[in-house]
Amino acid sequence: MFAVIMAGGKGSRFWPRSRETRPKHLLDILGERTIIQETVARIRPLVPPERILVVTGQSHAAELIRQLPEIPAENILIEPVGRNTAPCIGLAALHILQRGTDEVMLVLPSDHRIGAEETFRQILRAAAEVAAAGKALVTVGIRPTGPETGYGYIEQGDPVPTDGAAKVYRVRSIREKPDRALAEQFLQKGGFSWNSGMFVWKASTILAEIRQFLPDLHQGLLKIQEALGTDREEEIVATTYGALKGVSIDYGVMEKAKEVLVIPGEFGWSDLGSWDALWEVSPKGEKENAVRGEWIAVEAKRCLVHSPEKLVALVGVEDLLVVDTPDALLICRRGRSQEVRKVVEALEKRGLTDYL
Amino acid sequence: MFAVIMAGGKGSRFWPRSRETRPKHLLDILGERTIIQETVARIRPLVPPERILVVTGQSHAAELIRQLPEIPAENILIEPVGRNTAPCIGLAALHILQRGTDEVMLVLPSDHRIGAEETFRQILRAAAEVAAAGKALVTVGIRPTGPETGYGYIEQGDPVPTDGAAKVYRVRSIREKPDRALAEQFLQKGGFSWNSGMFVWKASTILAEIRQFLPDLHQGLLKIQEALGTDREEEIVATTYGALKGVSIDYGVMEKAKEVLVIPGEFGWSDLGSWDALWEVSPKGEKENAVRGEWIAVEAKRCLVHSPEKLVALVGVEDLLVVDTPDALLICRRGRSQEVRKVVEALEKRGLTDYL
Numbered sequence: 001m002f003a004v005i006m007a008g009g010k011g012s013r014f015w016p017r018s019r020e021t022r023p024k025h026l027l028d029i030l031g032e033r034t035i036i037q038e039t040v041a042r043i044r045p046l047v048p049p050e051r052i053l054v055v056t057g058q059s060h061a062a063e064l065i066r067q068l069p070e071i072p073a074e075n076i077l078i079e080p081v082g083r084n085t086a087p088c089i090g091l092a093a094l095h096i097l098q099r100g101t102d103e104v105m106l107v108l109p110s111d112h113r114i115g116a117e118e119t120f121r122q123i124l125r126a127a128a129e130v131a132a133a134g135k136a137l138v139t140v141g142i143r144p145t146g147p148e149t150g151y152g153y154i155e156q157g158d159p160v161p162t163d164g165a166a167k168v169y170r171v172r173s174i175r176e177k178p179d180r181a182l183a184e185q186f187l188q189k190g191g192f193s194w195n196s197g198m199f200v201w202k203a204s205t206i207l208a209e210i211r212q213f214l215p216d217l218h219q220g221l222l223k224i225q226e227a228l229g230t231d232r233e234e235e236i237v238a239t240t241y242g243a244l245k246g247v248s249i250d251y252g253v254m255e256k257a258k259e260v261l262v263i264p265g266e267f268g269w270s271d272l273g274s275w276d277a278l279w280e281v282s283p284k285g286e287k288e289n290a291v292r293g294e295w296i297a298v299e300a301k302r303c304l305v306h307s308p309e310k311l312v313a314l315v316g317v318e319d320l321l322v323v324d325t326p327d328a329l330l331i332c333r334r335g336r337s338q339e340v341r342k343v344v345e346a347l348e349k350r351g352l353t354d355y356l
Numbered sequence: 357m358f359a360v361i362m363a364g365g366k367g368s369r370f371w372p373r374s375r376e377t378r379p380k381h382l383l384d385i386l387g388e389r390t391i392i393q394e395t396v397a398r399i400r401p402l403v404p405p406e407r408i409l410v411v412t413g414q415s416h417a418a419e420l421i422r423q424l425p426e427i428p429a430e431n432i433l434i435e436p437v438g439r440n441t442a443p444c445i446g447l448a449a450l451h452i453l454q455r456g457t458d459e460v461m462l463v464l465p466s467d468h469r470i471g472a473e474e475t476f477r478q479i480l481r482a483a484a485e486v487a488a489a490g491k492a493l494v495t496v497g498i499r500p501t502g503p504e505t506g507y508g509y510i511e512q513g514d515p516v517p518t519d520g521a522a523k524v525y526r527v528r529s530i531r532e533k534p535d536r537a538l539a540e541q542f543l544q545k546g547g548f549s550w551n552s553g554m555f556v557w558k559a560s561t562i563l564a565e566i567r568q569f570l571p572d573l574h575q576g577l578l579k580i581q582e583a584l585g586t587d588r589e590e591e592i593v594a595t596t597y598g599a600l601k602g603v604s605i606d607y608g609v610m611e612k613a614k615e616v617l618v619i620p621g622e623f624g625w626s627d628l629g630s631w632d633a634l635w636e637v638s639p640k641g642e643k644e645n646a647v648r649g650e651w652i653a654v655e656a657k658r659c660l661v662h663s664p665e666k667l668v669a670l671v672g673v674e675d676l677l678v679v680d681t682p683d684a685l686l687i688c689r690r691g692r693s694q695e696v697r698k699v700v701e702a703l704e705k706r707g708l709t710d711y712l
Contacts, residue, residue, distance in 0.1 A: 311684040312686075331670050337671070339672065
């Protein structure tokens with residue numbers, strides 16, 4: 001089986017660590033390794049490096065290649081321009097078929113955090129078995145921990161009998177980012193999972209679905225397929241890809257396809273959407289402080305300190321997110337890190353591009 | 357008249373800006389100029405640079421000389437070792453007498469902040485007139501703004517008739533650092549000022565008082581006086597000064613002398629005892645934030661941001677003191693900056709001497 005890691009993210013939510021030149025998945029905010037290094041390490045017991053493809057944009061490719069020396073150069077697929085997840089996945093599927101094989105592909109975001117890795121791999125194994133046996137689009141669902149409004153909600157339908165231990169359901173409906181009342185209704189009713197953005201299917205299966213629901217994209221992919229491995233590959237990919245419409249695989253395919261299955265799982269998942277999310281998943285010491293770097297506290301509680309290079313002293317403070325970088329410092333009330341975007345907007349407005 | 361600026365302070369209360377190598381008076385925390393530069397500029401309309409003496413310790417002398425290029429080199433008096441204010445003032449008095457003149461000396465701390473400079477100079481002028489006319493020890497009193505327990509309280513006695521506009525009183529008693537109840541009593545009773553540590557007297561007057569109340573110190577000063585201007589000056593000062601007992605002019609002389617006068621004044625005084633005090637005296641913008649450096653706020657209130665070199669973004673925070681330096685960052689709840697000492701203690705205990 002193959003793994004396709006989508007590493008096209010930009011993300012200003014981890015400012016000042018994340019910058020235009022350094023998106024979230026290339027940051028070491030979780031520990032020693034960067035997030036994409038963690039993502040690769042996590043699937044290595046399932047997939048050897050020769051079968052791990054990483055799709056990324058031009059501007060971050062060099063750093064990504066540096067961070068993943070074990071991935072062969074030909075497995076790094078560079079999009080000339082970002083066109084959301086459907087073209088990205090289509091491109092990866094072509095590359096898999098071009099290797100003369102129609103195997104299952106695990107499609108994985110590059111920038112999530114998984115706490116229980118072995119459980120996670122069991123779910124992926126189960127999903128791969130189901131996908132290999134037929135023409136299903138399998139998605140991994142996350143058991144909701146609250147009425148979050150930022151995720152897609154997958155409604156489970158009838159269970160599908162399988163040989164394995166994992167529970168598999170038909171997908172009855174997918175509802176993107178509901179309002180709070182609806183999200184609460186979903187939770188009360190039960191049988192809903194969050195859409196994790198992780199998908200499992202055969203390369204031929206997803207291309208067939210793209211042909212049906214995104215024919216323009218499919219036309220473009222055919223052109224690229226012809227050029228793969230030829231002298232004209234680079235040029236054709238650039239012109240064809242650039243002309244594609246950006247569309248997500250969720251909206252473009254998943255919400256329309258017939259044979260969509262979900263395997264709900266619970267494995268300490270976080271999409272690491274903000275500094276608040278990082279505090280939530282970080283190991284904490286005394287008084288619930290999560291600290292990276294040298295620090296001294298005189299009564300500090302429930303703080304995140306992310307300061308790899310500078311000593312931080314906290315005196316009498318609580319519920320702060322403190323992020324130090326060589327040229328910018330963020331101090332944010334815990335629970336308000338969504339508003340870090342506003343800082344980035346203000347920097348743009350004031351033309352302080354060095355900090356972006 | 358002469359001015360004697362006492363610049364022997366160390367001070368860890370402005371950590372991380374203040375360090376062993378950079379005490380408070382050498383910091384530019386008030387604005388463009390350092391505190392001692394402000395202190396000198398403030399008295400320049402009263403005293404020309406040739407008559408301004410600065411007493412400092414060996415370890416900070418080089419930086420101080422660099423900061424005060426207008427002060428002649430021979431006016432920088434370097435104490436071989438700190439022995440509190442009485443020896444420091446005695447040494448300065450010797451130097452004034454050695455110049456063949458027995459003039460009034462204004463004795464001033466190097467590290468205070470004065471808001472209303474012209475009012476301040478008027479008080480000093482009045483004090484100098486009184487001191488020049490007789491043998492009084494004149495001290496400048498500060499009208500108390502609250503029952504602070506960290507200051508000395510001077511009780512005013514009978515008024516002394518003068519020609520000028522300033523009100524001059526005999527000092528009835530001096531009470532160092534009373535407890536809160538007593539301080540409140542003083543305020544209720546009225547007729548008390550804080551001891552500002554600023555004194556005005558003739559050089560011969562203070563030396564006569566030292567002879568009476570601190571005879572050992574006087575003996576030492578006589579030895580130094582003989583050596584001044586000779587080849588042996590450096591050696592004699594080093595050995596004699598080192599053998600002196602440390603004693604403050606308040607405890608050693610002021611509390612015992614007979615003819616002590618006080619001129620109370622109100623001129624926006626602060627002893628800049630902590631980062632909280634700096635916030636108090638700093639000009640504030642919208643939402644009472646006092647900012648030094650580049651910053652962006654998404655709802656921030658009543659914060660001090662002191663970050664000359666790094667952009668600081670605040671999101672949803674209030675009542676914080678934020679101080680950034682190249683190697684250390686302090687974030688302290690407003691009102692608790694006295695506890696910054698505890699950070700310095702912790703650094704000492706952990707052997708993190710680079711930050712001291």
